[in-house]
Amino acid sequence: MPGHGLWRTKTVEQSILDTDEPDTKLRKNLGTWDLIVFGVSVVIGAGIFTIAAQTAGDVSGPSVSLAFLLAAVACALAALCYAEFASTVPVAGSAYTYSYATFGEFLAWIIGWDLILEFSIAAAAVAKGWSAYLHQVLSSAGLPVETMIPLGPLHLDWGAMLLVAVLVGVLASGTKLSARVSLVITAIKVSVVLFIIIAGIAYIKPDNYTPFIPEAQSASESGPVLEQSLFSLIVGGETSNYGVYGLLAGASLVFFAFIGFDIVATTAEETKDPQRNAPRGILGSVAITTGLYVAVALVVTGMANYTELATGPDGESATLATAFQLNGVHWAASLISLGALIGLTTVVMVLLLGQTRVLFAMARDGLLPRGLAKTDQRTGTPVRTTLLVGGAVFLAAGFFPFSRLAEMVNVGTLFAFSLVSVGVIVLRRKRPDLPRGFRAPLVPLVPILAVVACVWLMLNLTALTWIRFAVWMVAGVVIYFLYSRSHSVLAERERAGEIPD
Numbered sequence: 086m087p088g089h090g091l092w093r094t095k096t097v098e099q100s101i102l103d104t105d106e107p108d109t110k111l112r113k114n115l116g117t118w119d120l121i122v123f124g125v126s127v128v129i130g131a132g133i134f135t136i137a138a139q140t141a142g143d144v145s146g147p148s149v150s151l152a153f154l155l156a157a158v159a160c161a162l163a164a165l166c167y168a169e170f171a172s173t174v175p176v177a178g179s180a181y182t183y184s185y186a187t188f189g190e191f192l193a194w195i196i197g198w199d200l201i202l203e204f205s206i207a208a209a210a211v212a213k214g215w216s217a218y219l220h221q222v223l224s225s226a227g228l229p230v231e232t233m234i235p236l237g238p239l240h241l242d243w244g245a246m247l248l249v250a251v252l253v254g255v256l257a258s259g260t261k262l263s264a265r266v267s268l269v270i271t272a273i274k275v276s277v278v279l280f281i282i283i284a285g286i287a288y289i290k291p292d293n294y295t296p297f298i299p300e301a302q303s304a305s306e307s308g309p310v311l312e313q314s315l316f317s318l319i320v321g322g323e324t325s326n327y328g329v330y331g332l333l334a335g336a337s338l339v340f341f342a343f344i345g346f347d348i349v350a351t352t353a354e355e356t357k358d359p360q361r362n363a364p365r366g367i368l369g370s371v372a373i374t375t376g377l378y379v380a381v382a383l384v385v386t387g388m389a390n391y392t393e394l395a396t397g398p399d400g401e402s403a404t405l406a407t408a409f410q411l412n413g414v415h416w417a418a419s420l421i422s423l424g425a426l427i428g429l430t431t432v433v434m435v436l437l438l439g440q441t442r443v444l445f446a447m448a449r450d451g452l453l454p455r456g457l458a459k460t461d462q463r464t465g466t467p468v469r470t471t472l473l474v475g476g477a478v479f480l481a482a483g484f485f486p487f488s489r490l491a492e493m494v495n496v497g498t499l500f501a502f503s504l505v506s507v508g509v510i511v512l513r514r515k516r517p518d519l520p521r522g523f524r525a526p527l528v529p530l531v532p533i534l535a536v537v538a539c540v541w542l543m544l545n546l547t548a549l550t551w552i553r554f555a556v557w558m559v560a561g562v563v564i565y566f567l568y569s570r571s572h573s574v575l576a577e578r579e580r581a582g583e584i585p586d
Contacts, residue, residue: 092188153375160340216482282380404422
């Protein structure tokens with residue numbers, strides 16, 4: 086029976102029933118391969134093209150491949166929990182919707198607010214990365230056009246803004262079109278990743294793997310205290326640059342490379358057979374990308390000594406192309422830059438898609454203005470929400486400088502993964518009768534291990550990241566009490582007597 090106030094829950098049956106409202110109905114036209122493509126298209130992007138080399142150079146050394154494996158284990162455990170929820174509650178909104186059915190409205194709002202942080206900042210950050218690669222590709226083609234234009238104290242990034250504007254148009258045209266565009270581009274960038282692995286093997290020098298876990302830097306060498314991982318500070322202020330703490334911090338950083346599969350869950354409502362296809366899409370995308378990531382990390386750290394991949398004094402970070410440039414294979418570096426440019430396109434598109442579906446679900450529940458949940462009769466997509474999200478990301482990517490963005494995205498994602506994992510245990514006990522197209526194995530052991538792994542990775546993010554995250558979440562709590570609590574559709578149903586005490 087639903088509770089009142091902060092802990093009122095929205096039943097799974099009501100969530101599914103609400104998907105049939107004519108004005109807010111999404112079109113079901115996605116299959117298993119569409120979902121796998123969405124997952125792979127967003128996972129293989131900024132993480133593999135930028136984070137791998139950068140983390141090896143600055144934090145973990147050659148053990149970055151092991152860091153990817155540790156991050157993958159945490160993702161796989163959480164993915165099993167997401168797969169059960171997506172097959173049981175095939176409704177837009179992902180972790181937000183699952184939390185509404187298990188923990189109640191307040192925690193659902195908190196997780197929704199958290200997902201807004203995750204998807205919007207990630208989309209803006211990756212759009213800026215795309216713009217940087219656009220500059221590189223144009224320069225290599227003999228067109229040294231700057232994508233950043235100084236405007237007084239600000240810089241206008243027209244490349245990032247152009248990309249966001251085009252992708253918003255594609256998403257507003259329909260999800261199936263988005264899936265087709267993703268399929269073509271994903272095929273191209275997977276080919277580039279395979280090329281990196283195959284071509285790079287010839288340049289591997291075994292000596293570069295030694296030491297596999299470099300000796301930790303002293304605290305005086307590793308920068309400000311708040312830039313250290315929270316865990317290293319808790320256990321005595323030791324540095325998290327290289328060493329065992331560096332390996333653990335690296336796992337928390339490269340986790341950014343895996344944030345795609347939860348977006349598959351946000352599209353469950355638009356899937357033809359969500360009980361069967363959603364779990365396959367989620368688990369399939371995690372499996373494919375883990376294999377590619379570990380292989381690329383091993384190749385890149387074998388091609389170049391980790392010290393050569395460290396961020397330079399000018400602040401320029403290493404990428405996959407850097408390893409080829411250091412070996413004099415400049416044509417391959419140019420090809421990788423082009424592949425990254427193409428690949429990052431779908432990352433931004435799927436992040437925007439995930440953001441719109443979460444906002445759409447929150448608006449349909451009245452926690453945000455309900456007009457945002459209206460869908461277009463022709464395309465079956467929430468055009469208003471798409472334009473709102475696109476506008477915010479357009480401005481953020483165009484005018485704001487971003488630093489430590491991967492960590493901000495990671496802390497939000499890991500928080501969501503933890504709640505979803507606990508939610509599986511709660512819903513199994515509260516509603517054992519629900520039909521589940523997929524059941525996570527070894528419950529409650531697997532969800533508990535997922536929570537432990539996610540919290541562990543969160544502790545290895547910097548203290549400064551935790552402070553920023555706390556500020557964002559406090560703002561969300563204020564908005565909930567000022568607006569969302571009183572405008573909730575569930576609250577209106579309670580007041581009208583539609584929900585029994």
